[in-house]
Amino acid sequence: MNESPIRPPVAAKKPHHVTHHNIVVTDDYAWLRDPGYPEVKDAEVLAHLKAENAWFEHRMAAQQGRIDALFKEMRARIKEADKSVPQKDGDYLYWIEFEEGAEYKKWWRRPVAGGPDELILDEVALAEGLEYFRLGAIAVSNDGKLLAWSVDDNGSERFTARIKVIATGEVLPDVIPGTLSSLIWVANDTGLVYSLANEQWRTDNARLHWLGQPIEQDVELYHEDDEGFRVGCSLSANEQWLIIGTSDHETSEVRLVPAADPLATPLLVKPRQAGVEYDVDLRGETLFIHANDTHENFRLATAQLSAPGDWTTLIEGTDEFYLTGFELFRDFYVTEGRVRGLDRIEVRYYDDPARVEPIAFPEASFSAGLGDNPEWAVTTLRLSYESMVSPASVLDYDVAARTLTTLKVQEIPSGYDASLYATERLEIAARDGTKIPVSIVYRKDRKPGGPLHLYGYGAYGISIDPGFSTTRLSLVDRGFAYAIAHIRGGDDLGRAWYKAGKLERRTNTFHDFVDVAKGLIDRGYTQAGRISISGGSAGGELMGAVINSDPQLWGAVVAHVPFVDVLATMLDPSLPLTPGEWPEWGNPIEDPAAFELIRSYSPYDQVKPQAYPPLLVTAGLNDPRVTYWEPAKWVARLRELKTDDNELLLKTNMGAGHGGKSGRFESLKETAEEFAFILWQLGVAE
Numbered sequence: 001m002n003e004s005p006i007r008p009p010v011a012a013k014k015p016h017h018v019t020h021h022n023i024v025v026t027d028d029y030a031w032l033r034d035p036g037y038p039e040v041k042d043a044e045v046l047a048h049l050k051a052e053n054a055w056f057e058h059r060m061a062a063q064q065g066r067i068d069a070l071f072k073e074m075r076a077r078i079k080e081a082d083k084s085v086p087q088k089d090g091d092y093l094y095w096i097e098f099e100e101g102a103e104y105k106k107w108w109r110r111p112v113a114g115g116p117d118e119l120i121l122d123e124v125a126l127a128e129g130l131e132y133f134r135l136g137a138i139a140v141s142n143d144g145k146l147l148a149w150s151v152d153d154n155g156s157e158r159f160t161a162r163i164k165v166i167a168t169g170e171v172l173p174d175v176i177p178g179t180l181s182s183l184i185w186v187a188n189d190t191g192l193v194y195s196l197a198n199e200q201w202r203t204d205n206a207r208l209h210w211l212g213q214p215i216e217q218d219v220e221l222y223h224e225d226d227e228g229f230r231v232g233c234s235l236s237a238n239e240q241w242l243i244i245g246t247s248d249h250e251t252s253e254v255r256l257v258p259a260a261d262p263l264a265t266p267l268l269v270k271p272r273q274a275g276v277e278y279d280v281d282l283r284g285e286t287l288f289i290h291a292n293d294t295h296e297n298f299r300l301a302t303a304q305l306s307a308p309g310d311w312t313t314l315i316e317g318t319d320e321f322y323l324t325g326f327e328l329f330r331d332f333y334v335t336e337g338r339v340r341g342l343d344r345i346e347v348r349y350y351d352d353p354a355r356v357e358p359i360a361f362p363e364a365s366f367s368a369g370l371g372d373n374p375e376w377a378v379t380t381l382r383l384s385y386e387s388m389v390s391p392a393s394v395l396d397y398d399v400a401a402r403t404l405t406t407l408k409v410q411e412i413p414s415g416y417d418a419s420l421y422a423t424e425r426l427e428i429a430a431r432d433g434t435k436i437p438v439s440i441v442y443r444k445d446r447k448p449g450g451p452l453h454l455y456g457y458g459a460y461g462i463s464i465d466p467g468f469s470t471t472r473l474s475l476v477d478r479g480f481a482y483a484i485a486h487i488r489g490g491d492d493l494g495r496a497w498y499k500a501g502k503l504e505r506r507t508n509t510f511h512d513f514v515d516v517a518k519g520l521i522d523r524g525y526t527q528a529g530r531i532s533i534s535g536g537s538a539g540g541e542l543m544g545a546v547i548n549s550d551p552q553l554w555g556a557v558v559a560h561v562p563f564v565d566v567l568a569t570m571l572d573p574s575l576p577l578t579p580g581e582w583p584e585w586g587n588p589i590e591d592p593a594a595f596e597l598i599r600s601y602s603p604y605d606q607v608k609p610q611a612y613p614p615l616l617v618t619a620g621l622n623d624p625r626v627t628y629w630e631p632a633k634w635v636a637r638l639r640e641l642k643t644d645d646n647e648l649l650l651k652t653n654m655g656a657g658h659g660g661k662s663g664r665f666e667s668l669k670e671t672a673e674e675f676a677f678i679l680w681q682l683g684v685a686e
Contacts, residue, residue, distance in 0.1 A: 004058045008648065009051035011636035012044075020571060021592040025599075027568065028640075029633040038156065040621055040628070049621070049632060052650040059649055063676045066686065070474055070672035075665060076414035077470040085394045085407045087382060088112060089374040091144055099124070103663030104133060120147055120166050131655040132662050137161070137182045141189040142239070148183040148192055150176075154655065155622040155662075158197050163211070176215055184233055186242055186262045193221070193233050193242060193262065201576035201624045203230050206244050208262050221262060222246070222255060228579040235259060236282045237328040238376050243280060249460065249583040252277045256308070270309040281328045283350070288314070288333070290326055296495035298323040300335065314353065322494040327370060330377040332399060336369060341437050341492045343368045343465070345383070347399055359397055359404070363387045365425045365439060367465035386468040388423040388441040388482075391416065412470060420444060421476070423466070428519030430512045434500075437492065438516055439466035440525070442481035451555070451682050452481040452526035454517055458489035458509035459538035460584060461498035471671050478684055480532075481525055487512035489538075503586050504593075507601055510545040517553050529555045532678040536560030537626055540617075544603025544634065547612055554613040556681035558674050561623055565630040566602035567595070576624050604630070607637045611644035614681040616674065619652040628652060647681065 016030035034042040060067070081100045086093040092109040099106070104123035110116065120140070127133035136150035136159035147166050150159035161176040161183055174192075180203050181195035191210050195203040206222040209215060221244065224231050228248045236243060242257040244266060251274050255266035269280055269287065278291035287303040295317025303311050315323065315335065321344070323337045335346045345368060347357040361368055371382035371394065379399055386392040391410035398405070422444050427435040453475050457464050464484050472482050486492040489501025489509035501509040517533075520526055533554055535542045540562020547557055563569070570588050573579050586594030599605050615638070619631040635650040642648070651673075678684075 004061075005051070005055050008055045008639060009048060010639060011048055011632075013640075018571070020588065021595050023595070025567070025605075027633075029636045030568075032632045032636065033627070033629040037627065038622070038624070045629075049619075049628070049652045049654070052632070052635065053652060053654075056649045056651045059647060060673065060677070063673075063680055066676045066679065067669075067672045069686070070675050071669055073414065074471050074474060074668050074672060077412045077416070077473065078664065078668075079411045079413055082411075085382075086110075087372050087374065089140075090142075094140075098664070103127065103665055104135075107138065118166065121149055126151060127663075134662050136179070137194075139183040139185060139192075140166075141185045143189050146185075146189060148185070150179050150183060155620055155653070157201070157624050161192075161194060163192070172211070174209065174211060174215075176209060176218075181231075182233060184235055184242065186259045188260065191262055195231050195233065200227075200574065202227065202580070203232065206231050206233050219263065221257065222266065227573070228582060230580060238283065238330075241282050245279065246272075247277065248580050250275055250277065251583075252279065254278065254280045256280070256282070256305075267305070267308060269303075270311075279325075281326070283328050283330075283333075288326065288328060290323065292317070292495065296499070297321065298495070300326060315348075319494070319496075322491070324491075327373065329373070334370060334381065338463070338492070338494070341463075341486060342366070345370065347381075357399075357402060359383070359402075361385060363390065365423060365466050366390070367467040386410075388439060388466050388468060389418050389421045391468050391470075410468070410470075416470075416473075425466075426519075426523075428516050428523075430508070430515040432508075432511075434488070434508075434512075436488075436512050436516050437486040438483055438520070439486065440481055440483040440520075441472070441476060443476055443479070446479055446481060448524050449527050449530075450479045450481070451475075451530045451532065451684060452483060452520060453532045453534070453678070454483050454485060454513070454520070455533070455539075456485040456487050456513045456516075456535055456542055457539040458485075458487040458501055458513065458542055460489075461491035461495070463490045463492040471668070471675075474672075474675050475678070478679065480684075481520075483516070483520060483525075485513050485516040487516070487542075502584055504597060506585070506597070507545075510542060510549065510601065513542055514546055514550050514553065517550075521553075528553050530682065532556040532558070532682060534558040534560070534674070536562070538563050540564060540626070540631075541566060541603060545601055545606075547615070548603060548606045548608070551610060551612050556678045557613050557615045558618075558677065559615065559631070560618045561620055561626045562603070562617060562631055562634065563626045564603040564634045567598045567605050569627075569630065570594075570598055575627065604634045604637060607634070607641050609641050609643055612638060612642045612646060612648070614647040614677075615649070616647075616677045617650045618670070619650065621652055621654045647677075649677070 013028040014031045016027045018025050034040045034045050083097040084095045086095040094109045096105045104127050107121040109118050130153050132155045134152045138149045148163045150161040152159045159179045161179045163174050164171045178196050179194050180197035184193040191208050204224040208219040224246045229246045231246045234243045242259045244255045246253050253272035254269045257266050258264050276293045281288050285305045289301045292298045297317045299317040300315040301311035301313050325336045327334045332349050337344050345359045349355045366387040368385045371384045373382050381397045383395040394408040396405045423441045426438040487509050491498040540559040543559040544564040588595035588598050617631045619628045621628050
């Protein structure tokens, strides 16, 4: 019988030194990185991770009743037997279904002309007996007869692709391991285009697999030599062209190949130019190019296939409208973007450039976008819509009539009354005077000054939209306000907003988050020490930075797979993501200023003797994005240096990766643990 631990594990200190720019960096916990990674077999490393897991279980044991109650109420808000709105694609209507109690979904279709429903892919059956399951890509052949799909069964994000005959269920002998990409049918459904992850988990290629041929005979259509770039492929909207794109975080390049003849010489649209990002689609002989070459918020340009690099502006880039993307259809096209941080969808016309029809939505703050619109010739658009108080909806927009029809609203079986809740969009001044948007939701009967949960991310130009969450209600219904800080580093307010939180301006992201918290205190929403915060990955780096700088503000902190060992990771080009990350964080190998800046905020390097707030940290043993040793080292150093007796817990998923456990209910259990920890540490009674 295993005895519960009586004290938290203490990692051994084994001094390790590296020198860069004549500066010696000492790392006593570098040994937690298994030298055999991505395989982790070192007995001492595994023993330490298991000891941390045992301590997590021991300390959370008294919270099990609360965890179970939270999980039960979260699950009760999910419609277990549910299906998506069918969407027409060619001769079939396609949809997905969850059965009662199922962790995973089933993919269905039926002929438009009438006929029986067909089960084309059964995730439940595929996941049976697996600790982890994640569907990667799924693609039906153009003739509707074949299905290609890929699966990751351990969280490492290396997917194995397979192909089957839909009518008979026969799985063909073609097996492609190690993919990390979409799957695209070409050459009259005789070929499949994909990308392999190389040893460093980088997609530096586009490959063609001929059906029925050994994968050793697959053809490399394109190879990327820059180790910082990644390759991805798609089909043009009219499905006539294979689009091969390669990019890092700030530069891109596109090639076009006829989908019917994938071995044809690729047509380079325009050679890469540092700092210029562009993507392409086609209508007839005309290219449409979404590019940031003349304005950081992007323009839309056109060119002819005969001169693909000669771009003519169709829609000018502006400070007011951030053009995030576009989709082409036969008779019109659609632009998507943001105005003052709020989503905007516009229908536009090829024959009348001045005709612009924005789609109007009912609320002042919301999240909306194009849904799945697979067909070229359409008269209606499938849209998604939600807000912090409005559950997710599926809408159809009649382009000619300019009317919206609601097809489905997210059902909450245990009940939900939107009238009980209020949402606001605030602006709070950061220390440099910049106004930071904050989206907040709370119950109308909430007492002022109560607990508040603040969420942030702030990296890679990823916006955090003011959408709906059923799990969030478990905090809000217990008196919390829930706030999203739209801090710099995301692109919530446009490309300049992103640039203002990267590279040499990275610390703006951390300052914004702290200043939003202080502003919420000043406005009476909460009090210092009554704020719980959470973030994952780069948002976990944010958590690490703000507990170093302002530990007294936070009553509970949850850092999921946190990117906290920033300096060591950016100094190691052998790691999967590092070369591609230098445009985001800087290259400390070559640039002494980048080295000093990263060292000045890297959460692991800046842990110091002081009191820290209660902290729950998660990791994934198979995580290729934030390697498991980053959170493990961070927790070890915190245990060594912190001067308080507050909780410090590390939970490593030994059979999962960056996203934690798979399955819609298994992942809920982890959210229930997170919320139970927050409620426990803030002293919120049931």
